[in-house]
Amino acid sequence: MNRYLAFFVLMLLVAPLMAGQARSGYAYLTPEARELQDDDFGNPGLASVDEGQALFYQPGANGKPCAACHGDQGEKLDPERIARYPVYSERLRKPITLREKIRQCRSDKQGGPALDYASPDAVALESFVRRLALGVPVAVDVSGPMAAHYAAGKQLFHTRWGQVDIACHQCHDYHAGKHFRGQILTQGQTNGMPVYRLATGEIAGTHERISQCLTSLRAEPFAIGSPEYIDFEVYMNARGNGLKIETPAIRY
C-alpha cells in the first residue's frame, strides 16, 4: 500500500515535467529576429495586419463594414474572447476557428460576398483581429464537446506522415531547441499565428503552416479549413494555453 502511495506521489511530481512546458517560438529566435518582431514599424508581418485593417473598413454587400459593428479600431471586440478560439458552436455542433468566425460575419452580418477560407483576405482579416489580442494569454476551453476534437487533434499530431514517416510531436515535442537542417526547431506553437516566415517571405496561418510541414514530410496536405486542420488547431492552440499572443510573429 505504502509503495503504491509513494509511486503515486512520485508520478504527481514527475508528470508536469514529462508533459513539458509550453514555450513560444519567440524563445528560440535570434536576438535580431526578436528585435524585428518587436518593432512596431519594421515587423514585415504588419503589412498583413494593415491589409486586414483596410478590409475592416470595406463595406459588405449590405453596405456595412466590420467597423460599423465592432468599432473603428475593432475596440468593441473583446481580446480575451479572441484568445479563446477555437470555440464550440452549439448551433453548428462543431468548433469554430477565429478565421471561420470572421467568414461567418462576412456572410451573415455583411450579406457577403463569401470569404474563401484560404484567401489572402481571410488571412489578413485574421491577422488584424488577432493582433487586437496582442499579449493576451491563449485560453482554449477543451471541456465538454470540445474534448473529442482535442483528442482527435492530438491523435493527428502524433501520427507519422508521408514518405518521410515522422510524426509532428517527434520533432516538436522531443527535439525543440536542437538544429534541424540548420534551423532551430521550436515546439511548433501557434500563439504567433498568422506568422511572417523569414524562410519564404510570406505570411502563414496555422493551416497553411501545417500544410508546409506535411509537404516537407512528402505527405498529401489536407485542404485549408478542413475538419482535420480544425481539430489540429483545437489541439495545438490548447497545447499552447497560457502563451501570449504575438501576432504577427516572426518565424523561420
Place this chain on the structure above:
Amino acid sequence: MKRFSIHFGLVLILVAGRAVAGDKPPEPAYFSWQVKDFAIDRPLGGRVGVAERGMAVASDGHRGNCLACHLLPISRDEVFGDLGPPLAGIASRQSVGAIRLHVVDQSYFNPETVMPGFYRRPEKLHRVAKAYRGRPFLSAQQIEDVVAWLATLK
C-alpha cells in the same frame, strides 16, 4: 551440332537482353529484408554499394539528407543538424549489418525515433503525396551506397 545451336541461341538471347536493359537492370520498387540480432546482413536486392555515391546521397537535401540531423565528416555544415549523434567513426562502433538496419528502419532500435525509415515497406506509410507513392524514401541501390560510405568511417 543441334546442341550447340541451342546453346548458341540462348547466349544470343542473354546478350541481347543485357544490351537492351543496359548494364544495370531497372530496380523494382521494393525488396523485402530480414533482421537478425539487430542487423540486416544481406545487401538489399543484392546491390553492391559505392562509397563515393553514398557520400553524395548522405549530403543531398532531396535524397538522404542525413546532414539535416547528423554531423558528418564532410565539409558542408551550413545546413547541419544535431537531432542525432555525429556519424564520424560509426564503422568502428557498429557492424555493417547493424549500420544497414539503422539506415533502413531506425525504429527497430527506438520505436519513438525521429529518424525517417529510409526503407520501410511503402504500404505502411500514411497519406504519402502522389509523386512519392509506392516506394520507400531511398532506393535499394542508394541504401547500399550510403551503407558502403558509412562503412569507411572508421
